[in-house]
Amino acid sequence: MASPDFRQRLDVLIIKGNALNQLGRYSDALRAYESAIRLVDAMPEAPDKHERFITAASGMGDAYLGQDNRVKAIDSWRQAMAATRIQFGDDHPQVASILVCIGTVQLNADEIEPARNSFGEAIAVFRASGHSESFGAAVALQNLALTHLMKGELPRAAQFAKEAFVAASAHGPELRGQVQELQRKIEDAKICPMAATINPQLLKPEATEFPEIPLNDRTMSPPSPLAARPTANRPGRTRLAAARPMGR
Numbered sequence: 001m002a003s004p005d006f007r008q009r010l011d012v013l014i015i016k017g018n019a020l021n022q023l024g025r026y027s028d029a030l031r032a033y034e035s036a037i038r039l040v041d042a043m044p045e046a047p048d049k050h051e052r053f054i055t056a057a058s059g060m061g062d063a064y065l066g067q068d069n070r071v072k073a074i075d076s077w078r079q080a081m082a083a084t085r086i087q088f089g090d091d092h093p094q095v096a097s098i099l100v101c102i103g104t105v106q107l108n109a110d111e112i113e114p115a116r117n118s119f120g121e122a123i124a125v126f127r128a129s130g131h132s133e134s135f136g137a138a139v140a141l142q143n144l145a146l147t148h149l150m151k152g153e154l155p156r157a158a159q160f161a162k163e164a165f166v167a168a169s170a171h172g173p174e175l176r177g178q179v180q181e182l183q184r185k186i187e188d189a190k191i192c193p194m195a196a197t198i199n200p201q202l203l204k205p206e207a208t209e210f211p212e213i214p215l216n217d218r219t220m221s222p223p224s225p226l227a228a229r230p231t232a233n234r235p236g237r238t239r240l241a242a243a244r245p246m247g248r
Helices: 004-022 026-042 047-066 070-088 093-108 112-128 135-150 154-168 173-191
Strands: none
Touching: 004 026, 004 047, 026 047, 047 070, 047 093, 070 093, 093 112, 093 135, 112 135, 135 154, 135 173, 154 173
16 A cells, blocks of 8 residues: 555645646646656555546646647547546546547547547536536537537537537536527528538637636546646637536
């Protein structure tokens, strides 16, 4: 069994990585997370071993995203998601939260079909876990509606946007406003159906930014104010909307 001192050293490295991510020092953050994962590998088998790996791997994904390396970011998040499934089951809300992060990166890269699959899977997990009206579910529904709009599939886009608005009702005016703007675009596309398919880029916000899931909504340990998803300016990215943590 790992000693308290061992766990403390591990948690310090994870918190350090989170803080460095917030400061935009992504290379330093990666080194901290890599050191943390080496310590995790040395831990005996225990639930908190998986929890710490999930946190470190998810943080590494954020650091890679900060470096605009979306391939490694998605790979790190998938590792965190796989560990979540092993430890907590396929229907754990953390699985859905990570899927929304992956889908958001795919959507920003105009990978519409992979993004659609990620958001659809996330929504199924949110519903199965009883979090169908969480912030993450609202984001997934909003972005799933957008993928259908970008393909000119207006009835499906309108349905998912309607569900997104219901889910967004408890999460502040910013998210509700984003969903309402999407609904307006869907109505405009009904009047001029080709508008949604001629230039999908016109459907995106000017900064090509979509709501994402905060780091503390897709990690397990250690609980800390420093565990929030970094919002420092990144190349081509804006600050992210705040989210309320899901119950765990």
